[in-house]
Amino acid sequence: MSERDFFLSHLGQTTPFPFLVEVERAEGIYIYDKNGKSYMDMISGVAVNNIGHRHPKVVTALKDQIDKYLHVMVYGEFIQDPQQLLVKELLELLPKSLDGVYVVNSGTEAIEAALKLAKRVTGRTELVSFRGSYHGSTHGSMSVSGNELKKQAFRPLLPDVQFLQLNIEQDLHRITVKTAAVILETIQGDAGVRRPSVTFMKALRQRCDEVGAMLILDEIQCGMGRTGKMFAFEHFDITPDILTLGKALGGGMPIGALISSQQNLFEFTHAPMLGHITTFGGHPVICSAAAAAVQVLKTEINWQELEEKAARFELRFQGHPELTEIRRVGMMFAFDMISAERVEKVVASCMEKGLLTFWFLSHPYSFRLSPPLNISEVELNLAADVILSAIADTQ
Numbered sequence: 245m246s247e248r249d250f251f252l253s254h255l256g257q258t259t260p261f262p263f264l265v266e267v268e269r270a271e272g273i274y275i276y277d278k279n280g281k282s283y284m285d286m287i288s289g290v291a292v293n294n295i296g297h298r299h300p301k302v303v304t305a306l307k308d309q310i311d312k313y314l315h316v317m318v319y320g321e322f323i324q325d326p327q328q329l330l331v332k333e334l335l336e337l338l339p340k341s342l343d344g345v346y347v348v349n350s351g352t353e354a355i356e357a358a359l360k361l362a363k364r365v366t367g368r369t370e371l372v373s374f375r376g377s378y379h380g381s382t383h384g385s386m387s388v389s390g391n392e393l394k395k396q397a398f399r400p401l402l403p404d405v406q407f408l409q410l411n412i413e414q415d416l417h418r419i420t421v422k423t424a425a426v427i428l429e430t431i432q433g434d435a436g437v438r439r440p441s442v443t444f445m446k447a448l449r450q451r452c453d454e455v456g457a458m459l460i461l462d463e464i465q466c467g468m469g470r471t472g473k474m475f476a477f478e479h480f481d482i483t484p485d486i487l488t489l490g491k492a493l494g495g496g497m498p499i500g501a502l503i504s505s506q507q508n509l510f511e512f513t514h515a516p517m518l519g520h521i522t523t524f525g526g527h528p529v530i531c532s533a534a535a536a537a538v539q540v541l542k543t544e545i546n547w548q549e550l551e552e553k554a555a556r557f558e559l560r561f562q563g564h565p566e567l568t569e570i571r572r573v574g575m576m577f578a579f580d581m582i583s584a585e586r587v588e589k590v591v592a593s594c595m596e597k598g599l600l601t602f603w604f605l606s607h608p609y610s611f612r613l614s615p616p617l618n619i620s621e622v623e624l625n626l627a628a629d630v631i632l633s634a635i636a637d638t639q
Contacts, residue, residue: 247266248264251264263600266278268280271297272298273623274297275297282598283600284600284630285600285616286599286601287601287612291466291491292496293492293495293496293616294468294469294470294537294541294617295495295537295540295541295545296616296619297496299495301539301540302495302496302533302536302537304536305532305535305536306497306529308532309326309528313528314528314529315527315528318522319521319524319525324528324531326535327347327526330347330531330532331345334501334503334538337538337542338487339483341483341505342483342503342504344503344504344505344506344508345502346502346503346512346520346525347499347501347525347526347531348499348500348501348525348526349499349500349522349527350380350498350499351380351462351488351489351490352381352500354488354489354490354500354501355427355464355488356384357502357520358425358427358460358488358502359371359384359385359427359460361512362425362458364519365458366456366457368422368423369403369424370404370406370422371402371404371405371424371425372407372418372419372427372457373388374408374409374410374429374432376390376432376434376435376438377428377434377435378390378429378433378434378606381394386398386401387401388405390606391434391605394606410435410440410444411441413447416447416451419451419455419457421455425457425458426448426457426459427461428440428448428459428461428462429461429462429463430463430471430475431465433465433466433604435604435606436607436612437572437573438571439573445480446480448482458486459484459486460486460488461476461477461488463475463476463488463489464489464490465490465491466576467487467491468489468491469545469550469575469617470492470574470576472554472573472574472575473547474541479573485504485505485508486503486504487504488501488502488503489503492537494530494533494534495533496533497529497530498530499531499533545618550574550575551574553621554572556621557625557627560625561579561628564635566581566582566586567580567635568580568581568582575613575614577613577614578607578611579612580610583609584603586638587608587609587611589638590611590634590635591603592638593637597634599630599634601631615627
């Protein structure tokens, strides 16, 4: 049996049409298959490898920690240097009000913990989310995600959830004294890179303050530099009550983080004790990688240069007759085409030509790009050449 047949026969699948690239190794912005073919990774493992594959500082941190110890105790009992270092690195970047960090295993686990924390702090049950949202695929995170097609087969989900329209300030009156939390991707990813207005975000923050609801900003995909700032909420001059991180935080390793005030996080410690627990959250090897990744983002990414590179890359596609709209925030792109079929053909053609792009779960007539933030101008121009060629070849 071939490796491909074994994969299809025995590993759980997510779609009927996986890419089936047989990976040999990855380095920088490239993935190499077992036949030696290279693929320029213009999706960064879906916004995970923001500093590229196997960044040397992340690899060094991993090796150093592996030589010391792996898992030693469930989260929250022992003082471990890698956890301490990661939290110190994050606190240097975060507003003073966000002074508590709870490290978990993934983005969706961070969302689950955030929903629990909001209910615990407020004593309320209602959750408010937004149409077009995506927060994960566990029961709680799916409950506050907006894609009904993806949810229907798994109902019943959490009760007491309602959805508003992004950028419609009139909807904000539906946030009331019954609302425990409002959850929003600071930049909606799966909806096709949808950016709220500054006035809407300020009005949302104000409404939450008025009624005592907690504002949860989900930056699992759009955080850690993806939008051209370390955290996407910096674009709006507001601060959430709860912030969730994941994906790129780990530098290629699996991690999530729930961030709030330490006073809020204390609520998990009593009435009942162990209000939120995790065995592998804060794993020392993962935290070592994450701390190194944060350090790289701090010291090696020039945010102004990133924005200028991204803008010049976008210009390569402006006015193209096949692209009906382009949306970009930092290095987060959505390219609309006339149909899902056109997108599928372009994505497939790009892969044949050695470039990886992808589509959106809830926005099938767009293809997405989220290249590594440290990609060079030369590499970006090469990627643009390939994508434009793929569009032309599939007309």
